[in-house]
Amino acid sequence: MNQTVKPDTQAIMIDEVFPHAVDVIWKALTSGDLISRWLMAPKGFEAVVGSRFTFQTNPAGAWDGTIHCEVLEVVANERLSYAWRGGHEGNEGYGSKLETVVTFVLSKAETGTRLRLTHSGFVLPRNDTAYRNMSEGWKKVVQRLDTVVTEEASSQTLH
Template sequence: MSLTLNLDFQYTTSIEKLWSAITDSDKLAKWTMENDFKPVIGYRFQFRQKPTEYWDGIVEGEVLIVEEPNRLSYTWGSGGEKHTVVWTLQDLGDGKVNLHLEQSGISNNQALGGAKYGWSAMAAELDKLLAQ
Protein backbone atom coordinates (compact mmCIF):
# COMPACT_ATOMS: atom_id res chain seq x y z
CA MET A 1 0.00 0.00 0.00
CA SER A 2 1.27 3.42 -0.93
CA LEU A 3 -0.21 6.68 0.33
CA THR A 4 -0.06 10.13 -1.24
CA LEU A 5 -0.14 13.46 0.56
CA ASN A 6 -1.71 16.41 -1.29
CA LEU A 7 -1.55 19.90 0.22
CA ASP A 8 -2.25 23.36 -1.19
CA PHE A 9 -0.81 26.60 0.14
CA GLN A 10 -1.71 30.10 -1.13
CA TYR A 11 0.82 32.90 -0.97
CA THR A 12 0.61 36.60 -1.78
CA THR A 13 3.71 36.89 -3.96
CA SER A 14 4.86 36.53 -7.54
CA ILE A 15 5.31 33.10 -9.11
CA GLU A 16 8.98 34.00 -9.79
CA LYS A 17 9.64 34.82 -6.12
CA LEU A 18 7.95 31.59 -5.00
CA TRP A 19 9.92 29.57 -7.58
CA SER A 20 13.15 31.07 -6.24
CA ALA A 21 12.14 30.19 -2.65
CA ILE A 22 11.74 26.49 -3.55
CA THR A 23 14.80 26.21 -5.83
CA ASP A 24 17.49 28.52 -4.37
CA SER A 25 19.53 26.59 -1.79
CA ASP A 26 19.99 29.55 0.59
CA LYS A 27 16.29 30.51 0.52
CA LEU A 28 15.25 26.85 0.80
CA ALA A 29 17.37 26.51 3.96
CA LYS A 30 15.42 29.37 5.58
CA TRP A 31 12.10 27.48 5.47
CA THR A 32 13.09 23.79 5.26
CA MET A 33 16.54 22.47 6.20
CA GLU A 34 20.20 23.07 5.37
CA ASN A 35 20.80 21.64 1.90
CA ASP A 36 23.00 21.55 -1.20
CA PHE A 37 20.05 21.63 -3.62
CA LYS A 38 20.42 22.70 -7.24
CA PRO A 39 17.50 22.77 -9.71
CA VAL A 40 19.27 20.55 -12.24
CA ILE A 41 17.71 17.29 -13.49
CA GLY A 42 19.70 14.30 -12.21
CA TYR A 43 21.44 16.33 -9.48
CA ARG A 44 21.76 14.44 -6.18
CA PHE A 45 21.43 16.48 -3.00
CA GLN A 46 20.80 16.26 0.73
CA PHE A 47 18.58 18.07 3.19
CA ARG A 48 20.23 17.96 6.62
CA GLN A 49 19.14 18.77 10.15
CA LYS A 50 20.23 17.80 13.63
CA PRO A 51 19.83 14.04 14.15
CA THR A 52 17.45 12.74 16.81
CA GLU A 53 17.31 9.39 18.56
CA TYR A 54 14.74 8.31 15.92
CA TRP A 55 16.28 9.78 12.76
CA ASP A 56 19.75 10.52 11.32
CA GLY A 57 18.60 13.96 10.12
CA ILE A 58 19.41 13.34 6.45
CA VAL A 59 17.06 13.32 3.47
CA GLU A 60 18.62 12.07 0.22
CA GLY A 61 17.19 13.43 -3.01
CA GLU A 62 17.57 13.47 -6.76
CA VAL A 63 16.04 16.13 -9.00
CA LEU A 64 13.54 14.62 -11.47
CA ILE A 65 11.71 17.56 -13.10
CA VAL A 66 12.53 21.27 -13.46
CA GLU A 67 9.93 23.28 -15.39
CA GLU A 68 10.51 26.88 -14.29
CA PRO A 69 8.38 28.47 -12.87
CA ASN A 70 5.59 25.86 -12.75
CA ARG A 71 6.82 22.43 -11.66
CA LEU A 72 9.63 20.91 -9.62
CA SER A 73 9.99 17.27 -8.61
CA TYR A 74 12.58 15.29 -6.66
CA THR A 75 12.93 12.08 -4.72
CA TRP A 76 12.80 12.25 -0.92
CA GLY A 77 14.60 9.35 0.75
CA SER A 78 14.81 8.99 4.49
CA GLY A 79 14.55 6.31 7.14
CA GLY A 80 14.31 3.49 4.62
CA GLU A 81 11.49 5.16 2.68
CA LYS A 82 11.73 6.75 -0.75
CA HIS A 83 9.03 9.19 -1.78
CA THR A 84 8.51 11.46 -4.76
CA VAL A 85 7.79 15.15 -4.11
CA VAL A 86 6.15 17.27 -6.81
CA TRP A 87 5.64 21.03 -6.37
CA THR A 88 3.21 22.69 -8.79
CA LEU A 89 2.98 26.50 -8.85
CA GLN A 90 -0.08 28.21 -10.28
CA ASP A 91 -0.47 31.96 -10.70
CA LEU A 92 -3.99 32.78 -9.48
CA GLY A 93 -3.80 36.46 -10.47
CA ASP A 94 -4.18 39.43 -8.09
CA GLY A 95 -0.70 38.73 -6.71
CA LYS A 96 -1.66 35.29 -5.39
CA VAL A 97 0.09 32.02 -6.17
CA ASN A 98 -1.03 28.49 -5.28
CA LEU A 99 1.68 26.03 -4.28
CA HIS A 100 0.52 22.42 -4.56
CA LEU A 101 2.51 19.66 -2.91
CA GLU A 102 2.13 16.01 -3.85
CA GLN A 103 4.28 13.55 -1.91
CA SER A 104 3.76 9.96 -3.07
CA GLY A 105 5.12 6.58 -2.01
CA ILE A 106 4.38 7.02 1.70
CA SER A 107 4.18 3.61 3.41
CA ASN A 108 1.81 4.17 6.36
CA ASN A 109 -0.59 6.59 8.04
CA GLN A 110 1.92 7.57 10.72
CA ALA A 111 4.42 8.67 8.05
CA LEU A 112 1.60 10.44 6.17
CA GLY A 113 0.62 12.36 9.32
CA GLY A 114 4.25 13.26 10.01
CA ALA A 115 4.74 14.54 6.46
CA LYS A 116 1.54 16.60 6.64
CA TYR A 117 2.58 18.13 9.96
CA GLY A 118 6.14 18.83 8.77
CA TRP A 119 5.19 20.43 5.45
CA SER A 120 2.45 22.53 7.06
CA ALA A 121 4.95 23.90 9.60
CA MET A 122 7.51 24.58 6.86
CA ALA A 123 4.86 26.26 4.67
CA ALA A 124 4.24 28.75 7.50
CA GLU A 125 8.00 29.51 7.52
CA LEU A 126 7.88 29.95 3.74
CA ASP A 127 5.08 32.50 4.18
CA LYS A 128 7.34 34.51 6.52
CA LEU A 129 10.24 34.34 4.03
CA LEU A 130 8.03 35.54 1.14
CA ALA A 131 6.76 38.46 3.25
CA GLN A 132 10.33 39.85 3.63
Protein backbone atom coordinates in the same frame (compact mmCIF):
# COMPACT_ATOMS: atom_id res chain seq x y z
CA MET B 1 -4.53 -9.10 -17.51
CA ASN B 2 -1.44 -9.11 -15.32
CA GLN B 3 -2.07 -7.18 -12.13
CA THR B 4 0.65 -6.71 -9.57
CA VAL B 5 -0.45 -5.90 -6.09
CA LYS B 6 1.00 -2.57 -5.07
CA PRO B 7 1.33 -1.68 -1.40
CA ASP B 8 -1.09 0.89 -0.08
CA THR B 9 0.52 4.31 -0.50
CA GLN B 10 -0.53 7.72 0.70
CA ALA B 11 0.35 11.26 -0.32
CA ILE B 12 0.39 14.50 1.59
CA MET B 13 -1.18 17.33 -0.38
CA ILE B 14 -1.19 21.02 0.48
CA ASP B 15 -2.81 23.64 -1.71
CA GLU B 16 -2.07 27.26 -0.82
CA VAL B 17 -2.41 30.60 -2.58
CA PHE B 18 0.29 33.20 -1.92
CA PRO B 19 -0.21 36.91 -2.69
CA HIS B 20 3.07 37.00 -4.61
CA ALA B 21 4.32 36.62 -8.16
CA VAL B 22 5.29 33.16 -9.40
CA ASP B 23 8.97 34.08 -9.84
CA VAL B 24 9.30 35.14 -6.17
CA ILE B 25 7.96 31.78 -4.98
CA TRP B 26 10.06 29.91 -7.55
CA LYS B 27 13.19 31.62 -6.20
CA ALA B 28 12.30 30.47 -2.66
CA LEU B 29 11.85 26.90 -3.92
CA THR B 30 15.11 26.81 -5.89
CA SER B 31 17.62 28.87 -3.89
CA GLY B 32 19.59 26.82 -1.35
CA ASP B 33 19.90 29.83 0.98
CA LEU B 34 16.14 30.40 0.95
CA ILE B 35 15.29 26.68 1.24
CA SER B 36 17.35 26.58 4.43
CA ARG B 37 15.10 29.31 5.88
CA TRP B 38 11.78 27.50 5.32
CA LEU B 39 12.64 23.78 5.20
CA MET B 40 16.15 22.57 6.10
CA ALA B 41 19.60 23.48 4.86
CA PRO B 42 20.20 21.50 1.67
CA LYS B 43 23.74 20.30 0.99
CA GLY B 44 24.61 20.39 -2.71
CA PHE B 45 21.20 21.52 -4.01
CA GLU B 46 20.91 22.74 -7.59
CA ALA B 47 17.63 23.07 -9.49
CA VAL B 48 18.99 20.84 -12.26
CA VAL B 49 17.55 17.44 -13.22
CA GLY B 50 19.82 14.69 -11.92
CA SER B 51 21.37 16.88 -9.24
CA ARG B 52 21.78 15.02 -5.95
CA PHE B 53 21.62 16.71 -2.57
CA THR B 54 20.93 15.92 1.07
CA PHE B 55 19.07 17.26 4.07
CA GLN B 56 20.09 16.35 7.62
CA THR B 57 17.50 15.63 10.32
CA ASN B 58 17.40 13.72 13.60
CA PRO B 59 18.96 10.22 13.42
CA ALA B 60 17.01 7.19 14.63
CA GLY B 61 18.22 3.65 15.22
CA ALA B 62 20.26 2.45 12.26
CA TRP B 63 19.45 5.61 10.25
CA ASP B 64 21.92 8.52 10.40
CA GLY B 65 19.22 11.15 9.71
CA THR B 66 20.36 11.90 6.16
CA ILE B 67 17.62 12.46 3.58
CA HIS B 68 18.97 11.67 0.11
CA CYS B 69 17.36 13.65 -2.68
CA GLU B 70 17.64 13.79 -6.45
CA VAL B 71 16.05 16.44 -8.64
CA LEU B 72 13.63 14.64 -10.98
CA GLU B 73 11.94 17.51 -12.82
CA VAL B 74 12.47 21.25 -13.25
CA VAL B 75 10.15 23.45 -15.30
CA ALA B 76 11.07 27.04 -14.42
CA ASN B 77 8.32 28.91 -12.56
CA GLU B 78 5.99 25.89 -12.88
CA ARG B 79 7.20 22.60 -11.42
CA LEU B 80 9.96 21.21 -9.22
CA SER B 81 10.11 17.58 -8.19
CA TYR B 82 12.67 15.59 -6.25
CA ALA B 83 13.11 12.14 -4.76
CA TRP B 84 13.13 12.13 -0.94
CA ARG B 85 14.73 8.97 0.47
CA GLY B 86 15.70 8.24 4.02
CA GLY B 87 15.31 5.90 6.93
CA HIS B 88 16.59 2.38 7.32
CA GLU B 89 15.03 -1.01 6.58
CA GLY B 90 15.67 -2.14 10.18
CA ASN B 91 13.78 0.77 11.77
CA GLU B 92 10.12 0.82 12.68
CA GLY B 93 8.20 4.03 13.33
CA TYR B 94 10.38 7.13 13.06
CA GLY B 95 13.27 6.44 10.71
CA SER B 96 11.64 3.59 8.79
CA LYS B 97 12.80 3.22 5.17
CA LEU B 98 11.22 5.96 3.08
CA GLU B 99 11.25 6.29 -0.71
CA THR B 100 9.03 9.20 -1.65
CA VAL B 101 8.76 12.13 -4.07
CA VAL B 102 8.15 15.80 -3.26
CA THR B 103 6.56 17.90 -6.03
CA PHE B 104 5.85 21.62 -6.07
CA VAL B 105 3.51 22.92 -8.79
CA LEU B 106 3.03 26.66 -9.28
CA SER B 107 0.22 28.30 -11.24
CA LYS B 108 -1.26 31.76 -11.51
CA ALA B 109 -4.19 32.45 -9.21
CA GLU B 110 -6.54 35.40 -9.10
CA THR B 111 -4.79 36.83 -6.02
CA GLY B 112 -1.21 35.69 -6.74
CA THR B 113 0.27 32.22 -7.08
CA ARG B 114 -1.15 28.81 -6.23
CA LEU B 115 1.32 26.34 -4.75
CA ARG B 116 0.40 22.68 -4.77
CA LEU B 117 2.77 20.56 -2.75
CA THR B 118 2.49 16.79 -3.03
CA HIS B 119 4.69 14.44 -1.02
CA SER B 120 3.82 11.00 -2.41
CA GLY B 121 4.82 7.39 -1.93
CA PHE B 122 4.33 6.78 1.79
CA VAL B 123 3.94 3.00 2.10
CA LEU B 124 1.43 2.15 4.80
CA PRO B 125 1.63 0.82 7.44
CA ARG B 126 5.46 0.94 7.31
CA ASN B 127 5.58 4.74 6.90
CA ASP B 128 2.65 5.61 9.22
CA THR B 129 4.86 7.62 11.59
CA ALA B 130 6.55 9.56 8.79
CA TYR B 131 3.21 10.19 7.09
CA ARG B 132 1.62 11.55 10.28
CA ASN B 133 4.64 13.63 11.30
CA MET B 134 5.23 15.03 7.84
CA SER B 135 1.54 15.79 7.27
CA GLU B 136 1.79 18.23 10.17
CA GLY B 137 5.35 19.21 9.33
CA TRP B 138 4.62 20.27 5.75
CA LYS B 139 1.81 22.57 6.96
CA LYS B 140 4.34 24.37 9.17
CA VAL B 141 6.92 24.40 6.37
CA VAL B 142 4.43 26.05 3.98
CA GLN B 143 3.69 28.70 6.64
CA ARG B 144 7.44 29.36 6.95
CA LEU B 145 7.69 29.48 3.14
CA ASP B 146 5.01 32.18 3.18
CA THR B 147 7.03 34.16 5.74
CA VAL B 148 10.26 33.84 3.71
CA VAL B 149 8.52 34.76 0.44
CA THR B 150 6.88 37.79 2.11
CA GLU B 151 10.27 38.92 3.48
CA GLU B 152 11.91 38.43 0.07
CA ALA B 153 9.13 40.25 -1.78
CA SER B 154 9.30 43.23 0.59
CA SER B 155 13.12 43.38 0.38
CA GLN B 156 12.89 43.39 -3.44
CA THR B 157 10.47 46.31 -3.42
CA LEU B 158 12.85 48.26 -1.17
CA HIS B 159 15.75 48.00 -3.63
